Amino acid sequence: MSAEATNPGNPGAAGRKRGRRRLELRGLRRIGRAALLGPAPRDGLPHALEHVAKVHRGHHPDADLDTLTRAYLLAESSHRGQLRKSGEPYITHPLAVTLILAELGAETTTLTASLLHDTVEDTEVTLDQVRERFGAEVCYLVDGVTKLEKVDYGAAAEPETFRKMLVATGNDVRVMSIKLADRLHNMRTLGVMRPEKQARIAKVTRDVLIPLAERLGVQALKAELEDLVFAILHPEEYATTRALVMEYAARPDPLTTLAQRVRTVLAEAGIDAEVLVRPRHFVSVHRVRLARRELTGADLGRLLVLVAEDADCYAVLGELHTCFTPVVSEFKDFIAAPKFNLYQSLHTAVTGPSGEIAETLIRTHQMHRVAEAGVIALGNPYAPTDGADAPEGERADPTRPGWLSRLLEWQRTTPDPDTFWTSLRDDLAQDREITVFCTDAPSDGSSGVPGGAIGLPAGASCVDAAYERHGEVAHCCIGARVNGRLATLSTVLHDGDSLQLLMAPDSAAGPSPEWLDHARTPAARLAIARWLAGPQEPGARPAGAGEGPVAVPPADRRAADDDRPGADPVAASVLVVADLPGAAVRLAGCCTPVPPDAVTGFAVRGGTVTVHRALCPAVARMAATGRQPVGVRWRGAGQGGHGCRVTLLAEAFSRPQLLADLTEAIASQGAAVVSAAVEPPREQRVRHTYTLHLPNAAGLPSLMRAMRQVPGVFDVLRAGRSRPAAALRP
Numbered sequence: 001m002s003a004e005a006t007n008p009g010n011p012g013a014a015g016r017k018r019g020r021r022r023l024e025l026r027g028l029r030r031i032g033r034a035a036l037l038g039p040a041p042r043d044g045l046p047h048a049l050e051h052v053a054k055v056h057r058g059h060h061p062d063a064d065l066d067t068l069t070r071a072y073l074l075a076e077s078s079h080r081g082q083l084r085k086s087g088e089p090y091i092t093h094p095l096a097v098t099l100i101l102a103e104l105g106a107e108t109t110t111l112t113a114s115l116l117h118d119t120v121e122d123t124e125v126t127l128d129q130v131r132e133r134f135g136a137e138v139c140y141l142v143d144g145v146t147k148l149e150k151v152d153y154g155a156a157a158e159p160e161t162f163r164k165m166l167v168a169t170g171n172d173v174r175v176m177s178i179k180l181a182d183r184l185h186n187m188r189t190l191g192v193m194r195p196e197k198q199a200r201i202a203k204v205t206r207d208v209l210i211p212l213a214e215r216l217g218v219q220a221l222k223a224e225l226e227d228l229v230f231a232i233l234h235p236e237e238y239a240t241t242r243a244l245v246m247e248y249a250a251r252p253d254p255l256t257t258l259a260q261r262v263r264t265v266l267a268e269a270g271i272d273a274e275v276l277v278r279p280r281h282f283v284s285v286h287r288v289r290l291a292r293r294e295l296t297g298a299d300l301g302r303l304l305v306l307v308a309e310d311a312d313c314y315a316v317l318g319e320l321h322t323c324f325t326p327v328v329s330e331f332k333d334f335i336a337a338p339k340f341n342l343y344q345s346l347h348t349a350v351t352g353p354s355g356e357i358a359e360t361l362i363r364t365h366q367m368h369r370v371a372e373a374g375v376i377a378l379g380n381p382y383a384p385t386d387g388a389d390a391p392e393g394e395r396a397d398p399t400r401p402g403w404l405s406r407l408l409e410w411q412r413t414t415p416d417p418d419t420f421w422t423s424l425r426d427d428l429a430q431d432r433e434i435t436v437f438c439t440d441a442p443s444d445g446s447s448g449v450p451g452g453a454i455g456l457p458a459g460a461s462c463v464d465a466a467y468e469r470h471g472e473v474a475h476c477c478i479g480a481r482v483n484g485r486l487a488t489l490s491t492v493l494h495d496g497d498s499l500q501l502l503m504a505p506d507s508a509a510g511p512s513p514e515w516l517d518h519a520r521t522p523a524a525r526l527a528i529a530r531w532l533a534g535p536q537e538p539g540a541r542p543a544g545a546g547e548g549p550v551a552v553p554p555a556d557r558r559a560a561d562d563d564r565p566g567a568d569p570v571a572a573s574v575l576v577v578a579d580l581p582g583a584a585v586r587l588a589g590c591c592t593p594v595p596p597d598a599v600t601g602f603a604v605r606g607g608t609v610t611v612h613r614a615l616c617p618a619v620a621r622m623a624a625t626g627r628q629p630v631g632v633r634w635r636g637a638g639q640g641g642h643g644c645r646v647t648l649l650a651e652a653f654s655r656p657q658l659l660a661d662l663t664e665a666i667a668s669q670g671a672a673v674v675s676a677a678v679e680p681p682r683e684q685r686v687r688h689t690y691t692l693h694l695p696n697a698a699g700l701p702s703l704m705r706a707m708r709q710v711p712g713v714f715d716v717l718r719a720g721r722s723r724p725a726a727a728l729r730p
Contacts, residue, residue: 276306599611
């Protein structure tokens, strides 16, 4: 898009020894010469398009080149007279972008759009003309990669352009494929730009485009982009790494010798395999050097074994581990458990005869195509399979991964371009994904995946899972079970964990500020921040504040204990009458009053009256701030004939099965557990916090007696009346 100038001396391209790249550069030079000759067809094919067509036919022998020819002629005539800053005809840029995609195996529709990708942005061609000549699909792709004008958006033009591309990619991943190829060619030809502009473009490439290439699995583009960025942003480290590679290039390559031994071993085992030495790109060499401090010749590349079938991959693995000494810690099976970006391969490492360690990749030829080209290798994911066209506006993308769905979800609720830009970079910086299996059902309208599996970035917590699963309904989350065990919302999840999210029935609950410390995904952070920034009950205690010491640290306990609602307003209005006509009534979660407790009330958000026990510490704090109490009283002269909710603290000596025995005692009294939390033991003592629903408030004394009779329990207290810490000492 408005590609900048060419610089053949770009250091990011120097020193490469890959045959593919040399062929590519020759192809680009051929394109440049042909562009100067003009569009005159030869045998119906423009000179400049010949190399692109040859590469394209190599992947798609039956491809219809007529559409490509028409697209080239429109692009060439539209860009005629425009020059790049290097002095080359501008048409060389869309041709180069198209060649990059053709070499990765892109289908004809993608190549057609790539030829036209700058016409609407930089010429008089309109989207309507593109649609009329090439159809709605090509028009959608061209529109998706067309930048927004700075004259209309000012400083927000760049983030809003990426937002637009992201939304378009959600409907068609080929949009981002074209953008990545476009940025790669612009990075190759960045040398005549001012250094400060080179650095700015390189930083955006590093922070946004390279992570997107990784997530879409387009490793071929990602590796070259990384090297180009490396050369611009870290020229000294780049020069050192390049010199090191060139130094080892003059020495015998131990991987070449080892590759021949592997070929012999596999041939003797009757396994038809292609064994290659795959050089590392400069950034990969630099990372290995930092990790290992000293490099050997074997560290500059890896062995690549290509076979026909999945079963052959495991057969190769068996032979390698039998005939060579394996490095067990290096084994990874990405065939049985593919990465989130479609990548599949077996990774291992074996020791050669001279002690060199060779990292080895084992995959099928199809896996290799996908590993190199990612989503581009999938062809057209929207081609109809049953002859029926998809309904207008319902382009279901079978390749859309979980991370993309997450980005699309939170960007809709982030109107501020600066917040969107920052959140996008933060999300893309998280380069690994885990899968968690939820055992609870997603709430209506949530983004929960059928079957309960959700994808999250590595390091995500139960807070992130709650918002991924339930959207803003997650404000009411009060705890979780991870792999069957009670856990705080701050618990970090791991790949394959099972998760049950515990939701409060009270929809007025909300998150605490501490949740932001545990939220890693933008969707969770933005939803929490919106709730915290909105009007709230003064001193409200959010849902989850009772989950344990991690969620509500002691220093923040005063702000968290005040007005968390403890029952729905309908149930509370049956129990309590307030001297405020028309007001809804809620029972405070910090002290959970029940008949016949002495109570008082305070008006909070929306005219609701929250009812506290008269001795609740929150009452004194709110009175000290000048808030006026509201008169409240129990219905039926304070008799306990109605169901209610209460929070109890059980203080006990730590022992196995304590939780099971306490919950059994609670169940024997007819009470239901709404939530439970266990604080970490201190000096062999432990505190359990239970929020319970009692069918009859009059049963509270007998319930507390039953809990005290559980072996090891030395006291059961109402919330807000926990004994001082000194009293817990022997």
